[in-house]
Amino acid sequence: MKVILAKSAGFCMGVRRAVETTLEVIQKEGTGVSTYGPLIHNPQVLNLLEERGVKILRDIPEKESGTVIIRAHGVPPVHKEKLQMTGATVKDATCPHVVKVQVVIKKYLKHGYATVIIGDRNHAEVEGLMGFTGSLGKVVSNREDVQNLQLNVPYIIVSQTTQDATSFEELSSSILERFPGGKVFNTICDATHKRQEEVRSLCNDVDAMVVVGGKNSANTKRLAEIAEGKGCPVYQVETEGELDLDALAKHEFVGVTAGASTPTWMISRVVAILEAMPGKDEGTLKKSGSKLLWLLLATNIYVSLAGGALTYTAEILQNNGPGVSHFLISFLYLFAMHNLNRFTDRKQQKFNDPLRALFYEKYRWPLLIISALSLALALTLVFEHGLKPFLLLTGMSIFGILYSVQVIPKSLIPNIRVRGLKEIPGSKTFLVAVAWAFITALIPAWSDSHTPDMMTLVVLFFILLLVFVRNALFDVFEVQGDRIVGKETLPVCIGEQKTLFFLHIILGALIVLLLLMPFLGLMSEAGFWLLPGILYIIVLIRLYTKGKITQGPKLEFCLESVFFLLAGLAWLAESLHR
Numbered sequence: 001m002k003v004i005l006a007k008s009a010g011f012c013m014g015v016r017r018a019v020e021t022t023l024e025v026i027q028k029e030g031t032g033v034s035t036y037g038p039l040i041h042n043p044q045v046l047n048l049l050e051e052r053g054v055k056i057l058r059d060i061p062e063k064e065s066g067t068v069i070i071r072a073h074g075v076p077p078v079h080k081e082k083l084q085m086t087g088a089t090v091k092d093a094t095c096p097h098v099v100k101v102q103v104v105i106k107k108y109l110k111h112g113y114a115t116v117i118i119g120d121r122n123h124a125e126v127e128g129l130m131g132f133t134g135s136l137g138k139v140v141s142n143r144e145d146v147q148n149l150q151l152n153v154p155y156i157i158v159s160q161t162t163q164d165a166t167s168f169e170e171l172s173s174s175i176l177e178r179f180p181g182g183k184v185f186n187t188i189c190d191a192t193h194k195r196q197e198e199v200r201s202l203c204n205d206v207d208a209m210v211v212v213g214g215k216n217s218a219n220t221k222r223l224a225e226i227a228e229g230k231g232c233p234v235y236q237v238e239t240e241g242e243l244d245l246d247a248l249a250k251h252e253f254v255g256v257t258a259g260a261s262t263p264t265w266m267i268s269r270v271v272a273i274l275e276a277m278p279g280k281d282e283g284t285l286k287k288s289g290s291k292l293l294w295l296l297l298a299t300n301i302y303v304s305l306a307g308g309a310l311t312y313t314a315e316i317l318q319n320n321g322p323g324v325s326h327f328l329i330s331f332l333y334l335f336a337m338h339n340l341n342r343f344t345d346r347k348q349q350k351f352n353d354p355l356r357a358l359f360y361e362k363y364r365w366p367l368l369i370i371s372a373l374s375l376a377l378a379l380t381l382v383f384e385h386g387l388k389p390f391l392l393l394t395g396m397s398i399f400g401i402l403y404s405v406q407v408i409p410k411s412l413i414p415n416i417r418v419r420g421l422k423e424i425p426g427s428k429t430f431l432v433a434v435a436w437a438f439i440t441a442l443i444p445a446w447s448d449s450h451t452p453d454m455m456t457l458v459v460l461f462f463i464l465l466l467v468f469v470r471n472a473l474f475d476v477f478e479v480q481g482d483r484i485v486g487k488e489t490l491p492v493c494i495g496e497q498k499t500l501f502f503l504h505i506i507l508g509a510l511i512v513l514l515l516l517m518p519f520l521g522l523m524s525e526a527g528f529w530l531l532p533g534i535l536y537i538i539v540l541i542r543l544y545t546k547g548k549i550t551q552g553p554k555l556e557f558c559l560e561s562v563f564f565l566l567a568g569l570a571w572l573a574e575s576l577h578r
């Protein structure tokens with residue numbers, strides 16, 4: 001099935017800010033974190049926050065400790081004051097767009113103006129805004145409300161930030177007709193407006209729309225209403241489990257959009273299921289091709305082949321004759337370790353790649369047995385090349401297996417956060433790069449009575465940086481799922497923008513290495529030829545940041561393919577040099 005994902009789908013700025021504020025407080029304080037009312041309108045995110053110890057206060061208690069977070073929709077000012085009087089630290093995560101509306105209302109109230117809010121009277125944001133209107137606030141949701149409206153003082157009209165633009169215009173014109181002279185403030189936020197416009201235009205290109213988001217989310221409902229209004233069949237779901245696959249199978253092109261409080265990982269789950277559905281007119285060859293690709297990625301065969309290809313490149317860069325055995329050792333070792341690691345990352349995987357998580361659950365034992373056999377075979381093969389590479393690979397394997405083990409038991413030292421290597425922030429990103437550099441550059445150079453030299457170290461460093469970029473990019477793609485389960489990757493710790501900036505610096509360093517090292521005789525001339533591979537990664541990052549390619553199998557395939565591209569370029573350089 002062909003799926004078009006709306007560019008703006010996913011957390012809006014206000015929701016992202018509220019969720020990140022809460023996660024930061026959890027990280028700092030660990031316990032005693034609560035939100036006043038549900039933080040956002042998405043039950044799945046709320047459940048995850050609850051799992052991490054966040055409780056929801058439905059009423060204001062007399063006494064409270066810890067930190068209370070005010071949700072993105074805002075609250076009446078009197079509620080904030082009461083919360084502060086409970087003794088808790090109050091952190092206000094009201095969206096800045098909502099704050100702007102509150103400020104407008106306050107300003108005009110001072111001059112005796114009444115406020116008409118166009119929106120849903122039971123929505124948390126409207127309830128909060130009403131708290132700023134003194135006793136001069138009115139809510140209008142439909143034409144009937146306009147007819148019943150009574151105004152006898154000057155007034156302003158504002159909008160709930162997630163209101164539909166067309167309905168706001170209609171209702172505000174009707175109010176002005178009845179009570180001329182009111183000042184109109186269109187306070188619909190950009191994020192909402194953009195999403196709505198996108199749905200309107202997407203409906204022209206697709207056969208049906210899937211709208212993902214909380215059932216109680218006003219902006220999600222509105223997106224569905226807009227699509228319906230355009231005559232597009234709409235499937236509104238909270239999770240991928242609610243997709244009506246039989247009904248959806250009738251369509252060839254399906255658009256996917258999501259409410260402002262729907263996390264990326266939830267949208268990806270829906271998109272992954274839809275993309276895996278065979279299209280009505282899709283040829284058998286294409287269907288089998290997509291299935292095969294997915295299987296190669298899910299079983300880690302593709303990434304392991306990529307590791308084999310990188311071994312080939314590393315040997316050419318060191319002027320060593322590439323060997324099939326070295327390729328196989330890398331392939332088998334990486335296959336084993338990547339599969340074993342997937343089992344320890346199951347919780348986070350459930351968010352970032354649910355289809356793959358299901359696949360691991362189903363084929364758990366065969367995959368574990370094949371991985372163990374692969375590791376044994378890699379060790380046997382490397383033993384034939386000498387004791388030193390054998391010992392190194394054995395050490396790496398033990399280290400890899402123990403990586404996820406908590407070595408400091410809670411009973412021994414109860415109050416520390418880091419109990420094992422895996423819990424050191426960003427450790428996986430770096431250690432996986434080290435393992436790749438060792439297996440692809442060091443072990444082949446150490447085999448067959450060769451001794452690693454300066455050239456080996458330079459190539460090892462090059463690969464370390466390259467694979468680090470690969471790993472950190474995957475962390476960027478999966479940042480929301482990681483953040484919500486509390487996995488501290490580089491982008492979770494320093495933010496996506498800073499991580500991408502840092503990665504561009506590393507990519508710059510890689511370009512310098514490829515240009516400089518062959519001149520210094522510390523890398524073969526094939527180094528120059530690898531430059532397009534680095535440019536390929538830069539283009540991929542650009543496409544991702546521009547929203548042209550989104551998290552999922554396609555992006556994973558494109559990123560892993562860089563190693564095949566590099567191997568191809570190295571082969572070309574080698575062939576022309578011969």
Ligand code: SF4
Nearest residue numbers: 012014095097161189
């Ligand atoms: S939809 Fe707009 S107003 Fe509401 S939280 Fe998001 S950015 Fe803020």
